[in-house]
Amino acid sequence: MDPGRLRDSFARVAMHGDAVALFFYSDLFLRHPETRDMFPVSMAAQRDRLINALGRIVAEAGRLEELAPFLQVLGRDHRKFGALADHYAPVGESLLATLAHFSGEDWTPDLAAEWTAAYELVAQVMTDAAAHDARRNPAYWDATVLSHELRSFDIAVIRVATVQPLPYRPGQSVAVETALQPRLWRYYSMANAPREDSTIDFHVRMIDGGAVSMALTRGLEAGSWLRLGAPVGNLTFDAKPGRNVLLIGGSTGLAPVKAIAEQLSEMAEPPRTHLFMGARTEEGLYDLPALEKLAAGAPWLRVTACVSDQPDYAGQRGDLADVVARSGPWNGYDAYLAGSTAMTDAVASRLASLGIPDTQIHVEDFGWSNP
Amino acid sequence: MTVLSRADQRLTPDIVQSVSFPSTRLGRRGLDEDHVRVFCKQVELELVRLLNERTSLQEEVRRLRTRVLGGDNDGGGPGYRREDAHVQAVGILSKAQLTADRYVADAQEYSRKLAEDARRRRDEVLAEAHALAAHVLEEAHERGNQAAQAALVEASAGGSPARGELEAELAYLRTYCDVYRTHLRAYLEALLRNVDQWENAERTAATDMPGRPSAALSRAAALPPLTGP
Numbered sequence: 001m002d003p004g005r006l007r008d009s010f011a012r013v014a015m016h017g018d019a020v021a022l023f024f025y026s027d028l029f030l031r032h033p034e035t036r037d038m039f040p041v042s043m044a045a046q047r048d049r050l051i052n053a054l055g056r057i058v059a060e061a062g063r064l065e066e067l068a069p070f071l072q073v074l075g076r077d078h079r080k081f082g083a084l085a086d087h088y089a090p091v092g093e094s095l096l097a098t099l100a101h102f103s104g105e106d107w108t109p110d111l112a113a114e115w116t117a118a119y120e121l122v123a124q125v126m127t128d129a130a131a132h133d134a135r136r137n138p139a140y141w142d143a144t145v146l147s148h149e150l151r152s153f154d155i156a157v158i159r160v161a162t163v164q165p166l167p168y169r170p171g172q173s174v175a176v177e178t179a180l181q182p183r184l185w186r187y188y189s190m191a192n193a194p195r196e197d198s199t200i201d202f203h204v205r206m207i208d209g210g211a212v213s214m215a216l217t218r219g220l221e222a223g224s225w226l227r228l229g230a231p232v233g234n235l236t237f238d239a240k241p242g243r244n245v246l247l248i249g250g251s252t253g254l255a256p257v258k259a260i261a262e263q264l265s266e267m268a269e270p271p272r273t274h275l276f277m278g279a280r281t282e283e284g285l286y287d288l289p290a291l292e293k294l295a296a297g298a299p300w301l302r303v304t305a306c307v308s309d310q311p312d313y314a315g316q317r318g319d320l321a322d323v324v325a326r327s328g329p330w331n332g333y334d335a336y337l338a339g340s341t342a343m344t345d346a347v348a349s350r351l352a353s354l355g356i357p358d359t360q361i362h363v364e365d366f367g368w369s370n371p
Numbered sequence: 372m373t374v375l376s377r378a379d380q381r382l383t384p385d386i387v388q389s390v391s392f393p394s395t396r397l398g399r400r401g402l403d404e405d406h407v408r409v410f411c412k413q414v415e416l417e418l419v420r421l422l423n424e425r426t427s428l429q430e431e432v433r434r435l436r437t438r439v440l441g442g443d444n445d446g447g448g449p450g451y452r453r454e455d456a457h458v459q460a461v462g463i464l465s466k467a468q469l470t471a472d473r474y475v476a477d478a479q480e481y482s483r484k485l486a487e488d489a490r491r492r493r494d495e496v497l498a499e500a501h502a503l504a505a506h507v508l509e510e511a512h513e514r515g516n517q518a519a520q521a522a523l524v525e526a527s528a529g530g531s532p533a534r535g536e537l538e539a540e541l542a543y544l545r546t547y548c549d550v551y552r553t554h555l556r557a558y559l560e561a562l563l564r565n566v567d568q569w570e571n572a573e574r575t576a577a578t579d580m581p582g583r584p585s586a587a588l589s590r591a592a593a594l595p596p597l598t599g600p
Contacts (some may be wrong), residue, residue, distance in 0.1 A: 019465075022465045022468065022469070023461055023465060025468070026460075026461040026462075026464040026465045026468065027457075027461050029464060030457065030460055030461060030464060041471055041475055042471060042472045042475035042476065043468055043471075043472060044472045044475075044476065101458070153493065154490075206486070208482075208483045208486035208487045208490065209479050209480065209482050209483025209484075209486060211479060211482075214482070214486070
């Protein structure tokens, strides 16, 4: 395999922009119409994902030890879409046809052989990872909605029960699909530590125009079904003796840090912990009673709620970054942050400016959500 | 002199038009025969070349025509034609997909705007209600104070300060309740009017389009904001 040659070839093809992925999917659906049902109606986001993944694979071709983990995640991840080993050959066929179409005169039997070999390797790593995963886990977990509570006009707390146990670490997330918006998967964090009865809580905030979040907050009801993917994410508690814990959640970013707080509460000797929850208005403090209940019998846990955009709020006012900073010092604490990127960026840089080393600031990383 | 000197140079209409032949030597009339003969030879060659090109082009047109019309295999072969049709199908499906993408994007954008508007309107209504409630309480308090002041003055004139204070408090509460009750009544009446409108709207809609009762709901007037205590 000649990685340089593949890169050059892909760069020339990629110059045609969106047309490349458009051709690929049309070619695939024409040759194998049954694959169309595995995708959502709108393919715009899907095309971007394909080109990004191909770009990354080509960029790292030749460094298999770096590329393999990415491909393995990709292979496992595709199980929930219903991808089977049998689908890889048709995809390869359409990929080759697409590359040939856009390469024009440059397409030679030699280059075709080069691409075929590369694709076979990629498909092998992905199908191996999928097969390995299939020995231990289902392709997805079916879950039925036990309760659906609209806590404010745009935030819902949903409790589901999975049919099969879904093992995860507090702080992790799963991709969620609802029958109301088929083939659209969005990531949500489990808002509780794993329970004996396999129930899981999700906190969902409605995003204006967000198809899935609107369906989950306004369309879902008890008895509805959800489909959940495998747990992902690295915002998980890293037990270090003698270290205190700082948990910070903005809006529904509370979910993963609440799960960690529950995990700590199950420890024989929980570390000293301070949980901050921030929202724009008091109405956004949608889970404060539950947090206060958690803290009531727990001398190791302190909970602080703050509100940024409501001058007549009686409690702590200000952005999370400001409120956390003035509640310090935080030496000796490991911080766990979740929320909007703007919020986690602001808090992380504030903590850094207070002298907290990077290694002690854990931020929810969405890198895995975009393969 | 423009007669061609090289046989391989193509003859053009310009050349034919501007060709000039030298006159014959003194004593003879007409054009130089040799030059005319050379030129005619060139014209002949050019015609042959053109005819050959024409024939091969006709052949090409025929071949392409049979390919497009799906006639017998000639030249390209069946594989090539199927490939062409497939690329065309890919093009058509791609266009259809882009149309679907645009519809979904438009619908999403529309729903985003609606949700944004609803959110803004909700914030406004809430702010208005808060302001109105504060205003009602403020007015009740103020007028209660005035009543209390009047009662106090009256009682003091009667020479009983302790009784005066009690009466002042009573007057304050009574007025406060009056003002509050007035506002509450106005609010409840507005609510009742709304329910009536809703009922009427439903009745009208039911006669308009019997199959769609939900349309009536959307016609009902919006309820006024709740400004209770």
